[in-house]
Each structure stands twice: as C-alpha cells, then as structure tokens.
Amino acid sequence: MGYRSEVAAAQALDALATTLEAGVPLSRVLCEPLIARTLPPDLAAALRQVDGGATLARALTTWPTIGAAELAIIEAGELGGRLPDALRRAAATTRRRADVRGEVGKALRYPAALVFLSTVVTPIPTIVFEGVGAYVAQAIWGPAIVISVFAVFWLWLPSLSPRDPRRARVGELFGRLPGFGGIQRRLATATFARVLGLCIESGLPIARSLELAGASAGSASLDAVGRKAATAASGGQTLAASIDSATRGSIDPAFLSVVAQGEIGGTLDRSLAAFADRQEAEATVALRTAIRTLVALATFAVMLVAAWQIVRAFQQVLSEVDAAIDAATH
Numbered sequence: 001m002g003y004r005s006e007v008a009a010a011q012a013l014d015a016l017a018t019t020l021e022a023g024v025p026l027s028r029v030l031c032e033p034l035i036a037r038t039l040p041p042d043l044a045a046a047l048r049q050v051d052g053g054a055t056l057a058r059a060l061t062t063w064p065t066i067g068a069a070e071l072a073i074i075e076a077g078e079l080g081g082r083l084p085d086a087l088r089r090a091a092a093t094t095r096r097r098a099d100v101r102g103e104v105g106k107a108l109r110y111p112a113a114l115v116f117l118s119t120v121v122t123p124i125p126t127i128v129f130e131g132v133g134a135y136v137a138q139a140i141w142g143p144a145i146v147i148s149v150f151a152v153f154w155l156w157l158p159s160l161s162p163r164d165p166r167r168a169r170v171g172e173l174f175g176r177l178p179g180f181g182g183i184q185r186r187l188a189t190a191t192f193a194r195v196l197g198l199c200i201e202s203g204l205p206i207a208r209s210l211e212l213a214g215a216s217a218g219s220a221s222l223d224a225v226g227r228k229a230a231t232a233a234s235g236g237q238t239l240a241a242s243i244d245s246a247t248r249g250s251i252d253p254a255f256l257s258v259v260a261q262g263e264i265g266g267t268l269d270r271s272l273a274a275f276a277d278r279q280e281a282e283a284t285v286a287l288r289t290a291i292r293t294l295v296a297l298a299t300f301a302v303m304l305v306a307a308w309q310i311v312r313a314f315q316q317v318l319s320e321v322d323a324a325i326d327a328a329t330h
Contacts, residue, residue, distance in 0.1 A: 080202025197272030
C-alpha cells in the first residue's frame, strides 16, 4: 500500500468515475474486457460483489488500498445520486494522503543518510587504535537505526491498509512528537470537515453525516465526537450545538464558528469545504517547517558526533605520541 499503489488507486477511482459518466453501469464494468483490464485486480474482485447486490461503498471495504475517508465520500455519493463526482473526490483524497506521506518519507532520507555516514565513517580511526571489534561496536548502532526506520516507514507501514488500526496507532505515536501533534489534529479535522460537508451536500441526514465524518477522520477522538454529535443531532439540536456538546471545547473553535455560520447562511457544504482546504494548506506548511527543523537538528547532532569522534581520535594520537616520546627518553 505504498505511495505508488495509492497513486494507482486514485487513478483507478478516476477511471471508474469516467466510466460511469460515460453511461456504463457498474454491473457492466467487469463484463467489458477493455474496461476491466484497466482496473487493479483487487479492485476488480471488490466490484464483483456489486453484481451480488452490494452497494459500491460496501463492496470497496474489501479493497485494502482505499481509506475510511474515501469510503465515506463514496457512500455519500451513492446515497445522494452523485457517484461519479464522489469517486473523483475520493481519488483526490487518496492523492493528498499519498503526497503527505511521500513528503515525510523523502524528508527522512537526508537525516537517515547523515546518521549512517556519521556512525560508519567517523569512527574509522578506531580501527587503528582499538581494533576492528571496537570499531564495529561503535559503528553498528547507526546502520541499525537507519535499517529499522527504513523497515517501518518504507516497508511495513506502506504494506498496511489505510484502515488498519496499526497504522492509526503509528500515526498517534508520530503525533506525540513535538510539532507534529498539531499537524495531525489539523489534518484529521480537515478530513472530518470535508466528509461532513460532502455528506450534507449529498443530502444525507445530519446524524448519518456526523457518523461517517467521525469514522473517516482517522482519529479516535473525532470518531467519538461524530457518534456523540449524531446522537445529539437526532434529539433535535442544531449541527453546531451537537458538535459543541460532543467535544466540550476539545475541537478548534474556528470549526464550530464555520459550522454555525454555514447553518445560518445556508452554505454549510461550501463553508466546510473551504475550511478543510485552509486546514490542509496550513498543515502542509507546518509539516514542511517541522521537517526542515528536524533536518537541521539531525545535521547538528551528526556534526556533534563527528566532532566528538575527531577529538577522540586526536586524543588517541597524542596519547600514542606521548607514549612514544616517554619510551624514547627512557
């Protein structure tokens, strides 16, 4: 489920939208070889369930590459009679997720290379003074860290489905890092707002819209907010009041203000979409800043390690020289 597979998934959703816009029903997609062979095999397997009477959103739950947000968008599009548009929006959501993860992955390469080089190259004088065993003991931890990070972020994590709970737990741990928690909350709030706006635009009931938005946000807290707010909305409260009572001040006040204004002005779907765009743009800027800071800190740390290794090597050289002088004078 790496970057390439997510990009391929987005392309497949776009192609499926184009097929439906051309007037080809879902039940005919797999019957046309020229159309079916353009789809990923796991997507084609999921679409076979549509022939059995399942909705597209339910059938796609067996497609591991698609995320919860995309499923919510597609379900809203099906119920609202706007499936092709929903598929294109789901594809855009998949691309945004792949781009964010790809940017983080690229940014980690430079610090990883620095750590590898600093721990492998700078201790080389240790071979001369203390032997190969001492060099290996000092140099092994750098490659071990790099290999571990590579295995987690480039092999294991991309192999998980976007809906796998283990990926969510890794995201929660990542969000606890200084500077990254706020970014994760913004992205989750943006997804919540975007899906909520699309569900309302598609004509779904408020309670169901809140449930879908919460389930798609990739955040346990927002999932709970969606379910609690859905219960409150079913009791007759306004959308803004329902979310406010469910969050108890834990959500961005700007989001509640947008919801209240949209309800009063009758522009709730457009207001939520605009809010989601702003949140994602701000999160992207904050992510790039955090990554630059991380790279700078990694560079500084590597320079300190390299300086320590150089000083240590000079001390060993001086000790050898002093020992040689003492031996010569005696």
